[in-house]
Amino acid sequence: MTYRGKYLRTLSRRKLLQSAAGLAAATALPLGLTGTPARAAGGKLIIGAFADGGLTPFKEKIIPLAKAEGFDIQFLEDEYGVTLEKWFVDAQNKAGQYDLYLLDDPWVPQFGAADVLEDLGAAGIDSADTDWIGPLIDMGFWPPRKGPRIKAFQDATPKLVTVPFVGDLQTLTYRNDIYGKTAPATWDELIAKGKEGVAAGKIKYPVVFRGVTGNPIVTSWYPVFLAFGGEFFDDKWKVTFNSDKGKAAADFFVSTMKQNGPPGVVEFDSDQEGAAILGGDAGAIIQYSGNAIKSDDPKQTKVAGKLDFGIVPKVEKAIAQLGIFIAGVPKSAPNKANAVAFLKWYTSKATQAKLSEAGSIPVKRSAFEVANPGNRLIPIALKQLDAGAVPRPRTPDWGKVEELLGIELNKALQAGSGGGAALDLAAASVTAYLTKQGYY
Amino acid sequence: MSVVARLSANVRRQGEGLDLALPYLLLAPAVLFAFAVLVYPIWDGIRASTMSYRYGKAVGWVGFDNYTRLWSDPQFLNALWVTVSFVALAVAFETVLGLALALFCANEFRGVRLLRGILIIPMVITPVVVAIVFRLIYASDAGMLTVVSQSLGGGPVEILGHPARAFLGLVALDVWEWTPLEFLILLAGIQSLPVEPFEAARVDGASPWRVLLDHTLPMLKPVLAIAIVLRTIDAFGTFDQVFVLTRGGPGEATKLLSIYGYDTAFKFQDTGYAAALFVTMGLLILAAALAAVRIMKGMTPP
Numbered sequence: 001m002t003y004r005g006k007y008l009r010t011l012s013r014r015k016l017l018q019s020a021a022g023l024a025a026a027t028a029l030p031l032g033l034t035g036t037p038a039r040a041a042g043g044k045l046i047i048g049a050f051a052d053g054g055l056t057p058f059k060e061k062i063i064p065l066a067k068a069e070g071f072d073i074q075f076l077e078d079e080y081g082v083t084l085e086k087w088f089v090d091a092q093n094k095a096g097q098y099d100l101y102l103l104d105d106p107w108v109p110q111f112g113a114a115d116v117l118e119d120l121g122a123a124g125i126d127s128a129d130t131d132w133i134g135p136l137i138d139m140g141f142w143p144p145r146k147g148p149r150i151k152a153f154q155d156a157t158p159k160l161v162t163v164p165f166v167g168d169l170q171t172l173t174y175r176n177d178i179y180g181k182t183a184p185a186t187w188d189e190l191i192a193k194g195k196e197g198v199a200a201g202k203i204k205y206p207v208v209f210r211g212v213t214g215n216p217i218v219t220s221w222y223p224v225f226l227a228f229g230g231e232f233f234d235d236k237w238k239v240t241f242n243s244d245k246g247k248a249a250a251d252f253f254v255s256t257m258k259q260n261g262p263p264g265v266v267e268f269d270s271d272q273e274g275a276a277i278l279g280g281d282a283g284a285i286i287q288y289s290g291n292a293i294k295s296d297d298p299k300q301t302k303v304a305g306k307l308d309f310g311i312v313p314k315v316e317k318a319i320a321q322l323g324i325f326i327a328g329v330p331k332s333a334p335n336k337a338n339a340v341a342f343l344k345w346y347t348s349k350a351t352q353a354k355l356s357e358a359g360s361i362p363v364k365r366s367a368f369e370v371a372n373p374g375n376r377l378i379p380i381a382l383k384q385l386d387a388g389a390v391p392r393p394r395t396p397d398w399g400k401v402e403e404l405l406g407i408e409l410n411k412a413l414q415a416g417s418g419g420g421a422a423l424d425l426a427a428a429s430v431t432a433y434l435t436k437q438g439y440y
Numbered sequence: 441m442s443v444v445a446r447l448s449a450n451v452r453r454q455g456e457g458l459d460l461a462l463p464y465l466l467l468a469p470a471v472l473f474a475f476a477v478l479v480y481p482i483w484d485g486i487r488a489s490t491m492s493y494r495y496g497k498a499v500g501w502v503g504f505d506n507y508t509r510l511w512s513d514p515q516f517l518n519a520l521w522v523t524v525s526f527v528a529l530a531v532a533f534e535t536v537l538g539l540a541l542a543l544f545c546a547n548e549f550r551g552v553r554l555l556r557g558i559l560i561i562p563m564v565i566t567p568v569v570v571a572i573v574f575r576l577i578y579a580s581d582a583g584m585l586t587v588v589s590q591s592l593g594g595g596p597v598e599i600l601g602h603p604a605r606a607f608l609g610l611v612a613l614d615v616w617e618w619t620p621l622e623f624l625i626l627l628a629g630i631q632s633l634p635v636e637p638f639e640a641a642r643v644d645g646a647s648p649w650r651v652l653l654d655h656t657l658p659m660l661k662p663v664l665a666i667a668i669v670l671r672t673i674d675a676f677g678t679f680d681q682v683f684v685l686t687r688g689g690p691g692e693a694t695k696l697l698s699i700y701g702y703d704t705a706f707k708f709q710d711t712g713y714a715a716a717l718f719v720t721m722g723l724l725i726l727a728a729a730l731a732a733v734r735i736m737k738g739m740t741p742p
Binding site for chain 2: 084088089116263396411
């Protein structure tokens, strides 16, 4: 018998189909049918992230630990401005280039609404664990468990499509040689004492912030808006940010803060505001952890030892904006089982404690209580979480809303006045846009 | 019919069939490739422009609604105006400067070859790198202009935070980068002109200015038109430099159609509307190019 004949006889059509079905079942069972995926051989994991100082402790201290645990991690970083579109296209086209996205939390509704992320609750991530910081685990759900929902998802059951990864939020960084050992409690105090610091020649300006149109300026304005007691939407998505409180916040931002900020602040983004506070020019800043955790490193700041942290100043309230890194597993991930196994390991009590010791803001409450947190910012972050911190509105259209508002705020900032009028213009544009998208 | 005659008829038919099909068979790979990379994407773009998208998925056919929506969208109208202004200003400067440099470098003098080489360097640098360098020049906190101004006792120079200055700063970047292309095309044009009319003019005692107006420019018109058309088409699609330098700000002062379309498609996932915007932009560029070609034909000496 020839080799070909023997082969054909051995591998009949029925046998081939049986083998294929067996192979398919063997692959599918661990991934989908059993709920909890098993880790694939080799532990390969491709993580996508945007470049941000807030992930430095994770990169430097946690990835080596994960490698020791058997995860073969490839960490791919991109500039913030291109990651959303890049990952969305990857997920939508099922390209399978990543196993885990480290998203900015306002992107969760976009990915959730497009149904391109795995249900991590079904995969075995326990969202009921009481150790989670409540507002952070809430942000992982789509549609949201709390607050208004868009019409198309009004009756849908919330699924845990993402898992909090780094509990980042805005806090105040201030110069202790200007403000003393206690953080300025109000915006008025922040400005007044900052002016004294300028007069004494210790700093060049009391405050620095981001003025670039779109996301940067809205991110800087938001804690001021919250401090004045503003609310963005009501529970029917009606625009409320141009209330009297909102307008007062906008006027304060584009006039008082501009007058007490650096010249050219209209074009400032995070790199420039970071340089201003770490370079010793500015007295105070509301910022995320990316630059804040550099405050004690003499290689990265000219004023090491002079920077302290506090909760954000208030007018009515001292509420900060949450802006966490949040992890999602695309449905097209080639190593889905590894991604879920990694997330379980990463969000365990022990690893979260290590993350805290590495200097990053954890997402589990127990990790805030470690004996030696790696950064002075960590206990302040918990204080801010307890004082009040809110996420941006949970809508897939947040990017457009932020763009429309950011354009008007930026124009008012250029002029140095007209914050209230800018909010009215933005409210009209946002209402028109949301009407077109079927919100009302 | 004899057997021989039938056989020869068969042979001829087979030969004719193959002769007929062979050119198409040989062309097929190229045609298929062109269809895949050119025709299909355009067709798909046009199809997408008639659809409504929500959460990244097509949800229904809307006919020409996306096109009509464009003309009542203040952001689109602003982007169109900014783009047309940018193209007009940048291409005008580039053409005048490119022509001046080409006229200068058309002369033979010591070091002219080196100078020609140096002049085309900006054109070969990656646009993103050019934008980063210009950002380092323009930045009001630590940019080169501010450093120079402060060393002379002045204050910070604000370019990117001021609408008109940011727009002109962007034009300056484009002029720096793309004048060399105009220069190269026009230099080649000047060097291909016949020498006799110029020698005759010199013998007649014509001034250099009159030679330029009466001989060089009229004979150079077709080449000038080509240079202007090429740059206009290219400038309409400018993206990288704006993306890095201003992202369309401050406000919407530098928001070109390309940036607005990109944001609409990828950031806001309004794919159908973005497709309509890009199809419209393509038609505008096509109309501009056709008009230029028509003008060019009228200028070509018989």
